[in-house]
Amino acid sequence: xxxxxxxxxxxxxxxxxxxxxxxxxxxxxxxxxxxxxxxxxxxxxxxxxxxxxxxxxxxxxxxxxxxxxxxxxxxxxxxxxxxxxxxxxxxxxxxxxxxxxxxxxxxxxxxxxxxxxxxxxxxxxxxxxxxxxxxxxxxxxxxxxxxxxxxx
Numbered sequence: 001x002x003x004x005x006x007x008x009x010x011x012x013x014x015x016x017x018x019x020x021x022x023x024x025x026x027x028x029x030x031x032x033x034x035x036x037x038x039x040x041x042x043x044x045x046x047x048x049x050x051x052x053x054x055x056x057x058x059x060x061x062x063x064x065x066x067x068x069x070x071x072x073x074x075x076x077x078x079x080x081x082x083x084x085x086x087x088x089x090x091x092x093x094x095x096x097x098x099x100x101x102x103x104x105x106x107x108x109x110x111x112x113x114x115x116x117x118x119x120x121x122x123x124x125x126x127x128x129x130x131x132x133x134x135x136x137x138x139x140x141x142x143x144x145x146x147x148x149x150x151x152x
Contacts, residue, residue, distance in 0.1 A: 078126035
């Protein structure tokens with residue numbers, strides 16, 4: 001298969017895999033009798049009464065846990081990664097943040113109302129593919145101008 005065909009189909013295959021995972025999670029929850037968590041793809045309308053976070057100022061002076069609790073609910077893993085990079089960079093585009101630092105902070109906040117689980121390095125690649133972050137050198141991330149799109 002030519003290289004350009006593999007890369008053009010990548011996003012389609014990834015979207016289908018996300019749909020399949022959501023369906024499998026729903027089936028498992030139903031079989032276990034556990035109420036299903038709201039999907040990250042359907043954010044709550046009452047979450048932020050002032051509207052879209054991407055167009056509001058974020059409180060980077062807040063305590064890290066309070067910041068994550070206020071803004072990360074209903075976000076996917078890559079979006080949570082971008083949010084945490086933004087917190088560590090205080091929202092400044094081009095400020096270097098080491099992935100080890102992000103992972104350290106992430107793994108301290110595993111409660112369900114915070115980041116809900118261990119850090120997954122897949123989040124970094126997905127965030128780069130969306131154009132929210134970039135790497136200047138191995139293991140170092142910087143916010144890109146479009147990073148606030150991750151908060152939609």
